[in-house]
Amino acid sequence: MTPSDPTGGAAGFGLAVRGVDGKARLGGIETAHGPVRTPAFMPVGTAGTVKGLLPEQVRGAGADIVLGNTYHLMLRPGSERIARLGGLRRFMNWPGPVLTDSGGFQVFSLKELSEITERGATFRSHIDGGRHELTPERAMTIQNDLDATIAMAFDECTEHPASRERAKASMERSMRWAARCKDSFAPRDGHALFGIVQGGTHDDLRRASAETLVGIGFDGYAVGGLAVGEGQDEMFRVLETTVPHLPEDRPRYLMGVGRPDDIIGAVARGVDMFDCVLPTRSGRTGQAFTRRGAVNIRNARHRDDARPLDETCACVACGNHGRAYLHHLFRCNEMLGPMLLTLHNVTFYQDLMAGIRAAIAGSRFGTWSAAFLEGYRSADAPLP
Amino acid sequence: MTPSDPTGGAAGFGLAVRGVDGKARLGGIETAHGPVRTPAFMPVGTAGTVKGLLPEQVRGAGADIVLGNTYHLMLRPGSERIARLGGLRRFMNWPGPVLTDSGGFQVFSLKELSEITERGATFRSHIDGGRHELTPERAMTIQNDLDATIAMAFDECTEHPASRERAKASMERSMRWAARCKDSFAPRDGHALFGIVQGGTHDDLRRASAETLVGIGFDGYAVGGLAVGEGQDEMFRVLETTVPHLPEDRPRYLMGVGRPDDIIGAVARGVDMFDCVLPTRSGRTGQAFTRRGAVNIRNARHRDDARPLDETCACVACGNHGRAYLHHLFRCNEMLGPMLLTLHNVTFYQDLMAGIRAAIAGSRFGTWSAAFLEGYRSADAPLP
Numbered sequence: 001m002t003p004s005d006p007t008g009g010a011a012g013f014g015l016a017v018r019g020v021d022g023k024a025r026l027g028g029i030e031t032a033h034g035p036v037r038t039p040a041f042m043p044v045g046t047a048g049t050v051k052g053l054l055p056e057q058v059r060g061a062g063a064d065i066v067l068g069n070t071y072h073l074m075l076r077p078g079s080e081r082i083a084r085l086g087g088l089r090r091f092m093n094w095p096g097p098v099l100t101d102s103g104g105f106q107v108f109s110l111k112e113l114s115e116i117t118e119r120g121a122t123f124r125s126h127i128d129g130g131r132h133e134l135t136p137e138r139a140m141t142i143q144n145d146l147d148a149t150i151a152m153a154f155d156e157c158t159e160h161p162a163s164r165e166r167a168k169a170s171m172e173r174s175m176r177w178a179a180r181c182k183d184s185f186a187p188r189d190g191h192a193l194f195g196i197v198q199g200g201t202h203d204d205l206r207r208a209s210a211e212t213l214v215g216i217g218f219d220g221y222a223v224g225g226l227a228v229g230e231g232q233d234e235m236f237r238v239l240e241t242t243v244p245h246l247p248e249d250r251p252r253y254l255m256g257v258g259r260p261d262d263i264i265g266a267v268a269r270g271v272d273m274f275d276c277v278l279p280t281r282s283g284r285t286g287q288a289f290t291r292r293g294a295v296n297i298r299n300a301r302h303r304d305d306a307r308p309l310d311e312t313c314a315c316v317a318c319g320n321h322g323r324a325y326l327h328h329l330f331r332c333n334e335m336l337g338p339m340l341l342t343l344h345n346v347t348f349y350q351d352l353m354a355g356i357r358a359a360i361a362g363s364r365f366g367t368w369s370a371a372f373l374e375g376y377r378s379a380d381a382p383l384p
Numbered sequence: 385m386t387p388s389d390p391t392g393g394a395a396g397f398g399l400a401v402r403g404v405d406g407k408a409r410l411g412g413i414e415t416a417h418g419p420v421r422t423p424a425f426m427p428v429g430t431a432g433t434v435k436g437l438l439p440e441q442v443r444g445a446g447a448d449i450v451l452g453n454t455y456h457l458m459l460r461p462g463s464e465r466i467a468r469l470g471g472l473r474r475f476m477n478w479p480g481p482v483l484t485d486s487g488g489f490q491v492f493s494l495k496e497l498s499e500i501t502e503r504g505a506t507f508r509s510h511i512d513g514g515r516h517e518l519t520p521e522r523a524m525t526i527q528n529d530l531d532a533t534i535a536m537a538f539d540e541c542t543e544h545p546a547s548r549e550r551a552k553a554s555m556e557r558s559m560r561w562a563a564r565c566k567d568s569f570a571p572r573d574g575h576a577l578f579g580i581v582q583g584g585t586h587d588d589l590r591r592a593s594a595e596t597l598v599g600i601g602f603d604g605y606a607v608g609g610l611a612v613g614e615g616q617d618e619m620f621r622v623l624e625t626t627v628p629h630l631p632e633d634r635p636r637y638l639m640g641v642g643r644p645d646d647i648i649g650a651v652a653r654g655v656d657m658f659d660c661v662l663p664t665r666s667g668r669t670g671q672a673f674t675r676r677g678a679v680n681i682r683n684a685r686h687r688d689d690a691r692p693l694d695e696t697c698a699c700v701a702c703g704n705h706g707r708a709y710l711h712h713l714f715r716c717n718e719m720l721g722p723m724l725l726t727l728h729n730v731t732f733y734q735d736l737m738a739g740i741r742a743a744i745a746g747s748r749f750g751t752w753s754a755a756f757l758e759g760y761r762s763a764d765a766p767l768p
Binding site: 047048049051052053054055056072076077081084085086091092093303304306316320321322324325327328329331332334335336338339340 | 431432433435436437438439440456460461465468469470475476477687688690700704705706708709711712713715716718719720722723724
């Protein structure tokens with residue numbers, strides 16, 4: 001996709017597919033705020049900060065794009081305030097593109113605090129109990145205030161499990177909302193609006209949702225309503241039945257995913273973009289991702305171990321600090337522990353994506369994936 | 385002081401006084417682990433980390449030396465463990481010299497958890513209730529395990545207020561302990577042991593303490609038992625009566641001080657070294673130091689203010705982020721808020737010391753101090 005593409009993507013925004021290996025795609029997305037190499041993982045910066053990291057550390061780890069949460073930002077500090085301060089990127093001093101979710105996922109998670117109608121959702125703030133409304137139109141206004149490089153359609157993330165009837169009604173409402181989003185979205189060069197496929201685990205609903213969205217026409221397509229408890233096998237199956245109905249020339253984004261093996265499996269099924277709180281949240285609780293799987297640094301086995309978390313990692317935590325020190329920091333509840341483990345985990349995820357991209361470029365994604373997963377599923381290095 | 389100084393400083397450790405302006409001294413301390421420019425402020429790294437900062441950020445802010453706390457480190461992770469891991473500097477990846485306190489200050493703060501005899505102190509850990517002992521000899525062993533560049537004598541920080549009788553008995557015990565520390569300290573090239581002057585606010589006791597310590601012979605001399613509630617005027621008075629009894633060729637260290645105006649006043653009275661938790665602790669609670677005094681970033685007046693904390697500051701927080709963003713981070717309890725404010729405050733303190741050193745070098749310490757304090761005591765910049 002280029003700005004001049006006749007099928008009608010936003011000017012200055014587009015995916016160039018530079019290579020394929022099976023269904024895995026290597027590409028680059030052009031945006032108003034710089035390029036995104038795909039497959040891409042977006043660190044989550046919920047309230048305008050990737051928790052525990054300076055923006056330059058996020059960039060230095062290799063991230064091209066970060067995610068912000070509309071729900072959190074509309075409540076604090078408020079989207080109008082962020083607009084006055086020059087948009088989210090300037091507010092948080094992030095030099096690259098940002099993608100914002102629509103707020104729907106959080107609002108529907110509030111359950112008893114929210115009420116849903118065809119018009120949209122009203123809800124009480126979890127912070128001060130104040131009443132707020134989110135509709136497709138309001139979600140577009142807020143994301144415009146935030147100056148999101150990529151805005152997401154306001155949709156309903158269907159719960160799991162959901163009956164076919166429930167999944168169908170929920171998906172169809174999301175499709176009506178998607179059309180309203182498209183209508184009220186203010187196009188700007190290099191900015192994009194993505195639609196979100198719903199339909200639970202029902203193949204025909206997923207296909208209908210994808211076809212409806214493609215009919216409306218979006219700059220990219222997300223697959224929503226997964227990683228909500230259905231399990232990896234079922235998630236992969238839904239991707240296999242959904243992705244073929246999405247246009248090849250637009251980015252495909254699997255929302256809220258996931259673990260390294262989830263990402264590898266989804267890339268193999270044609271997905272280009274991911275986000276997940278796992279690397280940052282795990283980093284704060286002492287879980288580190290390594291080439292040999294997850295490590296809980298709080299475990300006593302690390303207390304005399306001067307080796308880095310991961311010998312092959314180039315991050316500051318691995319370059320400058322041993323496990324014994326990281327263990328000590330977590331045992332003492334020192335801020336530097338979460339800071340260093342978050343930096344490591346975000347670096348690990350970006351290195352994972354770089355490895356995936358290099359493997360696709362070299363037409364060896366299958367063998368690379370198998371080797372990575374074999375290492376990832378092996379035990380942590382034995383004590384020295 | 386040079387390594388060959390006939391008065392007997394430790395080999396490879398010494399103060400070179402490079403300029404004086406009134407009683408203020410400009411100098412450099414040579415150590416086994418690199419030089420320290422004086423007057424120097426040592427950020428506090430209690431448990432082997434300056435809270436909220438990477439070691440390279442502490443270094444980048446201009447700090448030559450950091451302080452570690454024997455009490456905390458002996459309990460967690462244990463000084464023998466740190467010795468096995470190569471000493472505190474290697475453990476925390478700090479490239480410069482470290483000064484460790486003796487643990488006495490914390491132990492005596494425990495009060496009902498500790499018992500003091502002529503032999504030393506026994507106490508229960510605030511972490512797990514385990515029984516521990518600190519004596520002059522044990523404090524030397526632990527600080528040797530930590531590979532402290534500068535070890536401090538084990539002393540009793542006399543409480544304030546203290547009767548003359550109480551202050552005398554306490555000081556005299558500290559002097560007996562100082563002699564035991566000197567006897568059991570294992571000298572190594574470029575490593576130092578400092579004695580600590582006590583005596584409360586009693587001039588004759590301070591003088592007697594200083595003379596006793598000089599008689600024993602230390603590589604540097606600290607003034608302890610101040611900044612414990614006596615007030616700035618009284619603190620300055622004690623410095624004026626104490627410092628003249630300390631040798632000119634050894635570093636003078638005012639422990640636990642302090643606010644910028646305390647530091648400037650103490651430098652004017654001949655002090656070379658400082659430490660205080662104020663820049664780091666304040667940074668975590670939202671108080672920032674600026675050229676125009678302290679600013680509480682949580683105050684609502686900052687919520688729409690895109691300007692930096694301090695226009696003249698070159699730190700990352702001031703260079704890349706506005707007050708509105710910092711305010712937001714603290715309102716949302718985001719880790720990045722304390723991280724950025726700590727970085728700013730530590731930078732502010734190092735800039736303060738650099739300003740002091742430049743002013744002494746230029747023989748304009750008096751006018752510089754007056755101008756700095758006038759600015760520091762003015763109100764925060766008006767809203768734009």
